[in-house]
Amino acid sequence: MSTQEIRFSGFGGQGIIRCALITGKALALYDDKFATMTQAFGPEARGSACAAQLVVSDERVLYPYITHPGILMALSQEAYDKYYSELPKGGTLIVEQELVKLRSDHPDLRLMRVPATRYAEELGNRLFTNLVALGFFTAVTNVVTADAMKKALPGLVPERFLKINIKAFDKGYEHGIQMMNQKTGGAVS
Amino acid sequence: MKTVTADPKGVDSGPHFMDGDHALAEGALAAGCRFFAGYPITPSTETAERFAERAPEVGAMFIQMEDELASIAALIGGAWGGQKCMTVTCGPGFSLMTENLGLACMTETPMVIANVQRGGPSTGLPTLTAQQDMMQARYGPHGDNMIIALCPDSPQECFDLTVEAFNLSEFYRVPVIILTDETVGHMHEKVVIPPADQIKVVPRNNYNGPKEDCRPYKFDSQGGHPMVRAGDGYNFHITGLTHNEKGYPAMTAEQSKVVVTHLMEKINGNADKIIRLDEDQIDGADVVVVSYGITSRIAVKAIQDARKEGIKVGSLRLITIWPFCEKRIRELAPKVKAFVVPEINYGQMVKEVERCAGGRKVISVNHCGGAVHDPQVILDAIRKAIQ
Known part of the structure; x- marks a missing residue:
């Protein structure tokens, strides 16, 4: 990996910005990468849609914004509708499978669906949706290590919910690994 | 210090x-x-x-x-x-x-x-x-x-x-x-x-000597003079009026010369000690990109692409904006063909570069704000600079 551009998106309250912060911290502090995180601050960030961007590289990131995102995580219909067309052929599209109705089966993309909200509800609260999705993201993208992600959590999730957030992460991670095994026979592309 | x-x-x-x-x-x-x-x-x-x-x-x-x-x-x-x-x-x-x-x-x-x-x-x-x-x-x-x-x-x-x-x-x-x-x-x-x-x-330097020698000001065009802390028992005066070393108004042309010279020269006269620049591949460069802040990162991307095309381009990043590094620009001017100055404004620091460039070509890559430059625009300016 030289440079990877990732967009996390969904609706306000899902913890989208938190997803980018956790991933950025994991990469920059524990995976020895350079990571630059930006988020939309305009009026568009005040409504229902929400997005945060991460540029990850082995070298110092110069241009801080994303121009050619290779990975999109969309946890809402609006986010999916707004951003999926940015992905190039072969790009990775991760969607919340019960919240996003696909407009196509996206034969040109690496489509990965995760029932993050349902898993979070099974753990007791849909607030953990973002961590389930992050676990899934970690398993299917090979951008960041699960170990680094878990190390990044303290300080970014409330201390009393740390354990259950790790549980949510693991749930999504396991689902992702299972899916990878089915799709590729184990190899993570 | x-x-x-x-x-x-x-x-x-x-x-x-x-x-x-x-x-x-x-x-x-x-x-x-x-x-x-x-x-x-x-x-x-x-x-x-x-x-x-x-x-x-x-x-x-x-x-x-x-x-x-x-x-x-x-x-x-x-x-x-x-x-x-x-x-x-x-x-x-x-x-x-x-x-x-x-x-x-x-x-x-x-x-x-x-x-x-x-x-x-x-x-x-x-x-x-x-x-x-x-x-x-x-x-x-x-x-x-x-x-x-x-x-x-x-x-x-x-x-x-x-x-x-x-x-x-x-x-x-x-x-x-x-x-x-x-x-x-x-x-x-x-x-x-x-x-x-x-x-x-640098710790706060408060005056603690005898009362009769207390002076909140010393107009010698240098830094390092102690403050006087209110409440420490010294009588002193602070005013926006032109003042003497005790801080009391002294509104004459003579005193204005003393005060204004000090205010300007304690910074300008020590510019060499204050100014910090980040230079990359300046020696032998035909073009020097002068940039600062976020724009300097965007400029590096353009500079890297220009070097791939064989253009000899150096980078001069201003860490200190004021005082301006006029001495360095004057040194470089005779050795380069042009300066390129990208900035997210309609052309501000480029005026400073022009002032010191001794007639060398100075290309402003301005931007009206709201976003950073597209690196391609800076690359185009670098190409233009060597023509």
């Missing part, structure tokens, strides 16, 4: 994934700032929030004032009360601060002001980036005065340069302005805060 190691109480040592605004607050606390007065304004508010959150554990004071006029006035009072002081704002707030910024210059009151620039004029683009206040920082207040301004290109430099800003401010007894921008302010990156014993800070 006499330095001591930082007070560990204010230093949150270790690696962080932090935005530039928060790094400004951490830099201030590490440098020993214990008084912050401000008024929230996008995109600088996060600095105030961070300082306010950390103030109780560090033993610092945070006041949200009624506006920016009051904020900088509080800093002047805080500084003469013995504290290292900071405020943050952006263009509209900085406009309101300029009157008392002039008072701070005239009264030689140390303080650090961070301007997290957003697009203007007026209220302009509250949430979007710009570098349009470069000249305002230098020429905002009326009358002849001189400040120091620094320009970070990353959250890490927001921390590092805030510490440096306080050190310069304390030594030269001058407001130091950090000219950052929305992009750097809101961008999260790795920030490593060193252990307290590796951070050098």
